[in-house]
Each structure stands twice: as structure tokens, then as C-alpha cells.
Amino acid sequence: MDESSFQATVGFSVRDTLILFWLHSTFDQERYSVDIHDSFIEEFPGRSVRYEYVTRIARQLATEGALSVRQEHKKMYYQCTPVGKERLAKYQDLYFNRFHEILQVLDRIYYSLTKNGEKPTPPDHPLPTEFRSYFSKLLSVKDVIRYLALHLSLNRSSFYMAEVSQQLNDLFGWSPSSAYLYTVAREMEESDLLHGFWPDERRSVRHMKGTDAGAAFYPTITHSLEERVKNTRHYLNYILHFIQKDEN
Structure with a gap:
């Protein structure tokens, strides 16, 4: 970005x-x-x-x-001046919690992608609802889904998309809406990044498994997402540096 x-x-x-x-x-x-x-x-x-x-x-x-x-x-x-300090406090109130919460999610995604630095603490709560739409503006939600789905496809014989959602929550403290998750899953099937199948006649849960095209695309999506996350973390850290709440 x-x-x-x-x-x-x-x-x-x-x-x-x-x-x-x-x-x-x-x-x-x-x-x-x-x-x-x-x-x-x-x-x-x-x-x-x-x-x-x-x-x-x-x-x-x-x-x-x-x-x-x-x-x-x-x-x-x-x-x-006192007026300026009050204005700075308003910046803190408006942006600090939002950026801090989002940065924690980004730190976990970055570590998952790179394994660089100290491992972030696991999430103890999901990203607050009021920050979710804001978060989706910073990153390509589709790329995060594709990254983790392809990661699972390379490490499991099969999986289903609800597991992707659960992994996103467990690892990062965030997941997209179920509707969008399955939209991306259909697109990945259509582009041969994943192969979907019904494991039984009930057709209740569609399973996914990896493809050669998905394995070939995995390094590309990983690199693209890593760059986006790295740049976004970079700027958020700069902004947070100037609105730390303990300044006043």
C-alpha cells in the first residue's frame, strides 16, 4: 500500500x-x-x-x-497550548484504541507469514465489532482468506471452510463474515486454487483439498500479503507513537 x-x-x-x-x-x-x-x-x-x-x-x-x-x-x-493538548487528547481518544486493536491482529498475521521476531500473544478476544469494517479497508480480506486456506491445503489432506474461519479467529483474533468466506471459497474453486467435493450423499459440509495451481500460487499470495501487512504495520506504528495515551 x-x-x-x-x-x-x-x-x-x-x-x-x-x-x-x-x-x-x-x-x-x-x-x-x-x-x-x-x-x-x-x-x-x-x-x-x-x-x-x-x-x-x-x-x-x-x-x-x-x-x-x-x-x-x-x-x-x-x-x-492547553487547547492544543486537548486536541491531542481527542486524537488519542479517536484513534488509539482503534489502531492498537488492529495492530495486534496485524502483528499476529505478520508473524504467521514470516516467523520474524517474538511470537505475539494469542488473542484473548476478537477484534471489536466497531473496528471490523475499518480493518477490512487496511488489508485485502480476500488475500487473508486465500492465504490461510492454501496454507491448510498444503498441510492437510482436506478441510472445510468453517475451519478456515476458526483458524483465523484462533490465530489472529479476527475472521470475515461467513457469507464472504464462502464467496471466496467458490472463487478459489472456480480458479482451480482449491478442489471442492462432498464427502457423502448428505452434502451438508463441502470439503476442500489442495491443487497444483493452489500450491504454485501460495508463494505469490504469501508475498503479496506480507508486503501489505508490513507496510500497514509500519504506518500504524508511526501514528501510534505520537498518540500514546500516557503522553498526558
């Missing part, structure tokens, strides 16, 4: 990010605008933001009473 797509998805524009950065960076000390610009570029590598835009945001925040401003010679120094 590129930066502009991520910002559009999570509702954090460059302006939002700069406001958050200004309020956080000047919370308990004065900062010079050039210093803020340089620090921003260092904290968010690869993000191209002009110095003029950084100072424009500072002036807007000062006009709104969120930053105080003091001129020393030709330098303008800014510091967060």
Missing part, C-alpha cells in the same frame, strides 16, 4: 499527520519550525513535505490557539 492510499484508507492525511506531529513535538517544549521539519522527515522517511507547508500548519494551529508562538530574531518558536 503506498502512502497516499494508506492515508486515504485510515483517514490520516498529510495535514492530519503534521498537526499530530506539531502537537506531540511541542507538548512540553518550544520547537523551531526548521527543527520540526527536519525531525518530521527523519521520523517519516520517504515522505516529501515542503518546509513552507510545515510552517503553514504551525501558523494555522497558532491562529486556532493550539500553539503559542514566540519570535526570537528571525526564528519563530512554537509550543503546544
